[in-house]
Amino acid sequence: MITPATGGAMAGAFALGVVLLGAGWAGTRRPALLDRVAPYVRDVSPIPADDSVSVSFPDRLRAIGTAVVTAIGGDDDVRRRLDRLGSAVRVEDFRLRQLRWVGAASGICIAISLLVAARRPTAPVALLVFCWVGALAAAWWCDRDLTRRVVERERAMEQEFPTIADLLALAVAAGESPTVAVQRVSALAHGELADELRRVMADVHAGGTVAEAFDALASRTGVGSISRFAEALAGAVERGTPLVDVLHAQAADARESARRSLIESGGRREVLMMVPVVFAILPVTVVFAFYPGVVGLQLTSGN
Structure with a gap:
């Protein structure tokens, strides 16, 4: 032991x-290539070389x-x-x-x-x-x-994006500037994307420009549709371009992308969707179909 x-x-x-x-x-x-070449180019190379x-x-x-x-x-x-x-x-x-x-x-x-x-x-x-x-x-x-x-957070943001984009489009179409529209929607809405918009407005109130705040949102998010949305808003604020049609188009694209993702997810899980059918619905159907006949046969054999 x-x-x-x-x-x-x-x-x-x-x-x-x-x-x-x-x-x-x-x-x-x-030795690496840098270690082998560095002693010969030490007088012209800014990279420090070890003996x-x-x-x-x-x-x-x-x-x-x-x-x-x-x-x-x-x-x-x-x-x-x-x-x-x-x-x-x-x-x-x-x-x-x-x-x-x-x-x-x-x-x-x-x-x-x-x-x-x-x-x-x-x-x-x-x-x-x-x-x-x-x-x-x-x-x-x-x-x-x-x-x-x-x-999970970015998935929730992607689901909230079409509604937020439509609200922003309505606010801009009513005559508000993109900055005021973002501030109004972020104050009224709830969710992860609304929190990001409030963070954008906090950056603006802290002294940064609106374009820089939206560029920061585009760089830190991992959702492509929201990144394009932030870049479009930044460009609209800088150049004064129309924004209503762009927001409506992005909302429609986001809904279409969500629909395609749902169809693709259903196609990948087609076999899993058959599990409740085979192991739950089909046995119950068989029992309902054959149980009266089995009971009738038992009664007939008993008589």
């Missing part, structure tokens, strides 16, 4: 061997950490998705939330590992790998949860 001290020593030796193996493999790789071609061990660890961070969501990507979500949460706050998820998953995995080790002898390396996998899975799941929330 392996004692805990022996198991810990074996796990440490295994981890050290993996690190040394990775470091040795990284040291034997062929040694080999990469130091801290740089390797930093590269590994960067790869892990990219896999679970880089800072720029997280900042972009938080902006699309319209959340005031900073990247640091999201990392703290991700760390709490990792801590909770690690605690659960450690408790499970201790219970398994107490019941029967288990390789410590396997338990250690299980804990690491659980922690990474928690970090990845937290990142996926942020992506899911962004997708």
Whole structure:
């Protein structure tokens, strides 16, 4: 039977061997083109070149950490998705939330590992790998949860867009300017797109121009129809072009796109739609069709 001290020593030796193996493999790789050319163009190149071609061990660890961070969501990507979500949460706050998820998953995995080790002898390396996998899975799941929330919000914005566009078209046709129309509709409407319009008006009231505020909306949203809508409004404000027909056309295009998406979704799920028919409606129909005959036969045989 392996004692805990022996198991810990074996796990440490295994981890050290993996690190040394990775470091040795990284040291034997062929130098990059920049490292090979830089010493010969040092007098004309603004790129600083190092005398040694080999990469130091801290740089390797930093590269590994960067790869892990990219896999679970880089800072720029997280900042972009938080902006699309319209959340005031900073990247640091999201990392703290991700760390709490990792801590909770690690605690659960450690408790499970201790219970398994107490019941029967288990390789410590396997338990250690299980804990690491659980922690990474928690970090990845937290990142996926942020992506899911962004997708749901943008889907809601896409559904609200035709109504908002028609309201803006009616306000502009009544004689209001695009800025006043956006302010009126954002004050009366409710939903995710209305929140984005209120954010646009907040940027305008903070000192930015209307065109810059709508350009920011077009750059941060992930919905193509809303991006085109924001660009059209920005162009209308800058050049004074007619906007009513453009808004009506965009609303009609959004409704047509939603209809096509619904038809495509129904076509992809045609097999799933047959499940309730085959396993629920058809058996009930068969029972209603044959049950009276079965009861009649039983009564006839009983007589």
